[in-house]
Amino acid sequence: MSDSNYHTKTDSQLVRKLNFEDEDSPLVIVEQPEPISINSKDKIHANVEEEVIPKLGIEFETKQEAYDFYNSYARVVGFSIRRSKGHKGDKDGSRKWLDRVSFCSCEGIRGNDKRDDNVKCHRLETRCGCLAEMKISCRYGEKYCVVKFVSEHTHVLASPRKRIFLRSQKSINPAQAIEAKLADSSGIAPRASVGLMEKDGRMKLDYEYFGDVVCFDTTYKKNKEGRPFALFVGVNHHKQTIIFGAALLYDETSETFKWLFDSFQKAMFGKKPQTILTDQDATMAKALASQWPETHHRLCVWHMYQNAAKNLK
Incomplete structure (x- = not known):
């Protein structure tokens, strides 16, 4: 986990008591206890129901079912997810995904782009190398099984009021999609x-x-x-x-x-x-x-x- 999530003992984090009435009074420094990581495993799962938390060995019929399960967990905890790397292969006479990884959306680091010098308004950096992920595989069975799960994050999680605005948590049902399409064809903008x-x-x-x-x-x-x-x-x-x-x-x-x-x-x-x-x-x-x-x-x-x-x- 990144060291940025741990509080180090610096002068700015020490409580200093000053007595302005007495010029000769000494400076009293009281050290506060060092807190734990804000996104440790125990902290994240403190208010999360046990059946929502992914565990090694949990099986799913399809990879979409596994993605929905991990996305539901992400909604409760307060982060967005995205699909990432995986491997395809021939199994049971058809080509299918043998394994797939769902990452936290803050995974990785944005690479350098040669066009950055020409950009006037740079996009906000959202990646910070977060390692939270859930990996599923069907190499050793008929169903997809959770073979790896990392719960710790290296960034601040979204508050309950802001979780609905996370990218992977935004969704519309078919009726809403049809209504939006009809509004667009009628010239009614989202605004x-x-x-x-x-x-x-x-x-x-x-x-x-x-x-x-x-x-x-x-x-x-x-x-x-x-x-x-x-x-x-x-x-x-x-x-x-x-x-x-x-x-x-x-x-x-x-x-x-x-x-x-x-x-x-x-x-x-x-x-x-x-x-x-x-x-x-x-x-x-x-x-x-x-x-x-x-x-x-x-x-x-x-x-x-x-x-x-x-x-x-």
């Missing part, structure tokens, strides 16, 4: 998706402060299929219109409104508005009486004026 999620958090924060009175409107806009676009709108302390939430409804039945109000309440951590303003829709009123009976239901004056202008002569 726009992140902006939408940021606005969603802002809506929840606004609702927490200004969600006592909510105006619910399904007549704001309709798409070409004729499906109503529903908005939960409010007013902040600057008398500015703010949006708490939105939904694209398939129809305007009572069951649809019940689902919508229930989903909105769950998204807002169970908080219900004290007063809600709507149009004169009977199915909406029925859904409100069922889902939010304690909320005061009032009709929007603007809709009343519009209906009066259309129906009264």
Whole structure:
């Protein structure tokens, strides 16, 4: 293990007690005990369940299963992994991997590149010669077996809050991949998706402060299929219109409104508005009486004026 992970006894690591009132007082130096390596085996596995830790002799049906197991262990401990060297050969009439090694992503040292002199912004150095690895082999059996495991690291491990950002821990399911592809084909960049999620958090924060009175409107806009676009709108302390939430409804039945109000309440951590303003829709009123009976239901004056202008002569 690298010596960089061990604390050496230097002047900067000694506690010095000074008495400024007495000029002749001697300098008192108290030596602190030397700590152990921050990433020793005992330290790493202190809070890790036994069945998650790789052990010599564990067998896997496929090398992908072995990789997933080691990656799950890496997620718990706090590091990223990558596949590295291995050997292929003929076995049982087919060519397959005879052994494979999965390394910590900090393994090795970045080599020199003749183009480095022309680079203005150098990438951050992420490799520090870490020796942590897990090697599997199927040379002596039908299944892949763990033949080597090194748990010690030569670098600081990621905290629990940052482990989801490690490269090998990032993954998307097939549905998310299809959605991302559709968004890209529609011209929606990843940055726009992140902006939408940021606005969603802002809506929840606004609702927490200004969600006592909510105006619910399904007549704001309709798409070409004729499906109503529903908005939960409010007013902040600057008398500015703010949006708490939105939904694209398939129809305007009572069951649809019940689902919508229930989903909105769950998204807002169970908080219900004290007063809600709507149009004169009977199915909406029925859904409100069922889902939010304690909320005061009032009709929007603007809709009343519009209906009066259309129906009264």
